[in-house]
Amino acid sequence: MRRRVESTRFRPDVDAPAWRGGHVPYDIIKEGTIAFVVVALLTVALAVLFGSPDEYPLSIKSWSTYHPVDFANTAVKELDGTSASALYGAPYNTASPGQKLGPFTLARWVGVRIPVHSARDFVLGPLASLPGEPVLKGDLTQYERATPATRQRWLRAYSAAPISFSNGALRDGATQAGPVPTIISSLTQMARSGALDQGLITQSGFYTTNYTLPLLFLADGSYLSSVATHQHLAGDQWGMMNETGNYPGQAWLWLYTFWYQIPPLNTSPNADVLVWAIMMVLTVLLALVPFLPFVRSLPRRTKVYRLIWREHYRNVQSIEQ
Amino acid sequence: MSDVERQWTTRLRRRAVAALPPDKLLPDTQPSYVASWIYVFGVTTMSALAVVIASGCLLALRGPQWWHTSSVGHFVNSLHLWSVEIFFFAMVVHLWGKYFMAAWRGGRSLTWVTGVVTFLTSVGAAFTGYVSQTNFDSQWISTQAKDGINATGAGAYFNVLNTGQMLMWHIVLLPLAAVLLTAIHVLLVRVKGVVPPFDERAGAPAVTNHDANDANDTNDEKVVDA
Amino acid sequence: MSFGNVVGALVPLNTLGRYVHWHFIQISVANLIVIALMVLTFVVALVAPFPGRRRRRENR
Numbered sequence: 001m002r003r004r005v006e007s008t009r010f011r012p013d014v015d016a017p018a019w020r021g022g023h024v025p026y027d028i029i030k031e032g033t034i035a036f037v038v039v040a041l042l043t044v045a046l047a048v049l050f051g052s053p054d055e056y057p058l059s060i061k062s063w064s065t066y067h068p069v070d071f072a073n074t075a076v077k078e079l080d081g082t083s084a085s086a087l088y089g090a091p092y093n094t095a096s097p098g099q100k101l102g103p104f105t106l107a108r109w110v111g112v113r114i115p116v117h118s119a120r121d122f123v124l125g126p127l128a129s130l131p132g133e134p135v136l137k138g139d140l141t142q143y144e145r146a147t148p149a150t151r152q153r154w155l156r157a158y159s160a161a162p163i164s165f166s167n168g169a170l171r172d173g174a175t176q177a178g179p180v181p182t183i184i185s186s187l188t189q190m191a192r193s194g195a196l197d198q199g200l201i202t203q204s205g206f207y208t209t210n211y212t213l214p215l216l217f218l219a220d221g222s223y224l225s226s227v228a229t230h231q232h233l234a235g236d237q238w239g240m241m242n243e244t245g246n247y248p249g250q251a252w253l254w255l256y257t258f259w260y261q262i263p264p265l266n267t268s269p270n271a272d273v274l275v276w277a278i279m280m281v282l283t284v285l286l287a288l289v290p291f292l293p294f295v296r297s298l299p300r301r302t303k304v305y306r307l308i309w310r311e312h313y314r315n316v317q318s319i320e321q
Numbered sequence: 322m323s324d325v326e327r328q329w330t331t332r333l334r335r336r337a338v339a340a341l342p343p344d345k346l347l348p349d350t351q352p353s354y355v356a357s358w359i360y361v362f363g364v365t366t367m368s369a370l371a372v373v374i375a376s377g378c379l380l381a382l383r384g385p386q387w388w389h390t391s392s393v394g395h396f397v398n399s400l401h402l403w404s405v406e407i408f409f410f411a412m413v414v415h416l417w418g419k420y421f422m423a424a425w426r427g428g429r430s431l432t433w434v435t436g437v438v439t440f441l442t443s444v445g446a447a448f449t450g451y452v453s454q455t456n457f458d459s460q461w462i463s464t465q466a467k468d469g470i471n472a473t474g475a476g477a478y479f480n481v482l483n484t485g486q487m488l489m490w491h492i493v494l495l496p497l498a499a500v501l502l503t504a505i506h507v508l509l510v511r512v513k514g515v516v517p518p519f520d521e522r523a524g525a526p527a528v529t530n531h532d533a534n535d536a537n538d539t540n541d542e543k544v545v546d547a
Numbered sequence: 548m549s550f551g552n553v554v555g556a557l558v559p560l561n562t563l564g565r566y567v568h569w570h571f572i573q574i575s576v577a578n579l580i581v582i583a584l585m586v587l588t589f590v591v592a593l594v595a596p597f598p599g600r601r602r603r604r605e606n607r
């Protein structure tokens with residue numbers, strides 16, 4: 001058997017020399033108290049000086065009021081299954097395999113855990129909940145009873161003519177679009193009244209703290225992202241680390257958002273999962289710094305520590321002389 | 322062994338006191354090489370965490386939406402935001418400092434690792450805070466972040482669009498984790514003592530980490546000069 | 548446009564953010580200041596003299 005000699009050798013980046021030198025008085029409680037008071041005062045000073053941001057939330061109501069055409073176009077996409085949420089895949093539906101990490105489709109493996117049916121949840125369901133409205137009810141029944149091919153024909157006919165908005169109502173030049181014009185304009189009216197905001201959050205009952213549906217719907221339109229891009233918050237603007245206004249944001253996410261800016265990740269359909277994987281690897285490496293041969297020796301080689309402990313080395317020197 | 326000595330309570334206390342005797346837990350001296358401003362950033366981070374939690378508790382008093390409509394609430398929110406900025410600021414400077422001291426030496430690697438895990442937990446705590454704001458910021462951040470988290474499969478259970486779920490993580494689970502991890506981290510520092518400087522004298526020192534944990538051992542003949 | 552009254556903010560920062568563009572790098576002035584201060588703080592912490600610890604001898 002060979003004997004392992006290394007284990008007793010001193011490894012300067014792993015082992016520490018024993019301290020045989022002196023000690024000095026140290027009041028840990030006083031140090032902590034002073035630190036706390038200083039930080040608390042600094043916090044108060046910054047809060048008084050700069051305050052904090054708080055931009056109004058958007059709503060389905062404000063979206064459909066200020067941008068009714070964008071809203072109506074998004075509603076059509078929800079109906080014909082071409083919106084971002086309708087095509088999302090897991091965890092919302094099975095419309096797409098989702099992002100791939102090499103051969104792994106992680107989201108699909110976990111499956112559909114938060115089922116979202118865009119046409120039913122965003123359009124048909126809320127309209128069906130409206131009381132009265134016999135014409136709308138008839139149109140909804142007609143739509144639901146139609147074959148998929150017929151629905152597609154109606155939707156194509158509706159989308160063929162441009163939508164506009166004037167005098168408080170949606171205008172479309174569509175002919176042969178079946179019940180679709182009524183459905184879209186009714187949904188737009190419902191949205192403008194604020195009832196759709198309520199309709200989307202109360203689907204699970206009286207009390208709710210879950211905003212999955214209204215947030216998904218809002219994100220399917222272009223209103224939310226245009227406001228965010230104006231505020232410099234978009235993903236391709238390093239937005240992850242930014243805050244509204246001139247406030248500092250989550251600067252500690254600089255590396256996470258960095259990857260989204262460079263090729264091939266800035267165009268990859270799998271960017272989210274790839275960036276996540278890169279960050280997980282880097283995080284594990286950060287945790288393992290004490291065990292990484294080259295990285296752990298840099299502090300000793302760069303000699304920055306001589307600044308930190310300069311008094312100690314000065315003393316050692318003067319003793320040795 | 323007597324009956325008393327066999328008790329769980331007795332054994333736990335013995336082990337706790339052996340690992341962390343009172344003069345290590347609350348030392349009144351420290352090795353004389355500890356003389357740099359860089360050492361204050363650990364305690365600064367801890368203080369900022371305390372201010373974060375205190376201001377968060379004030380926000381909790383009147384519920385999650387209070388700060389939108391009350392100027393007092395808004396001011397408390399400002400305290401919360403700025404203490405978070407100070408917290409991360411101090412933590413990053415602390416991390417840089419510990420890196421350049423190679424403060425994992427001498428059996429201190431777990432201190433480093435718990436530091437990294439605390440950092441990660443804090444990033445999560447801050448993130449869930451941002452999506453719990455119930456304003457435009459939270460709408461945008463949650464709808465963006467969902468894609469990242471969904472792509473990993475975690476979104477099926479950790480639904481960033483579920484505001485109630487995010488608020489619970491933000492005000493209960495993640496702060497609890499951050500405080501526990503910080504406690505472990507700081508206790509590890511107390512157990513191991515602050516890492517001694519690199520030995521620059523010619524010839525490697527004979528002593529290694531196996532018996533080098535006495536940097537704070539106040540029972541040694543120590544020289545105190547103020 | 549802001550929700551609550553920004554009471555106490557002597558220098559409210561809720562105006563449209565200012566950004567620095569440099570090639571593909573875009574960073575808000577606010578974040579840039581924070582990061583610069585962090586580096587500055589680190590450097591100052593390394594070089595600033597630590598009070599009350601002058602002229603001490605160590606037994607080695």
Ligand code: HEM
Binds near residue numbers: 419440514
């Ligand atoms: C919530 C976050 C953190 C808090 C409250 C915290 C607090 C502290 C405190 C109070 C100390 C002892 C005093 C000092 O040397 O500053 C310490 C030491 C240490 N910290 Fe942290 N820390 C945090 C995060 C981190 C991170 C992110 C790292 C590195 C990845 C880290 C690595 C270390 C190491 C290696 C030591 C040992 C220092 C030595 O032996 O000289 N800490 N920390």
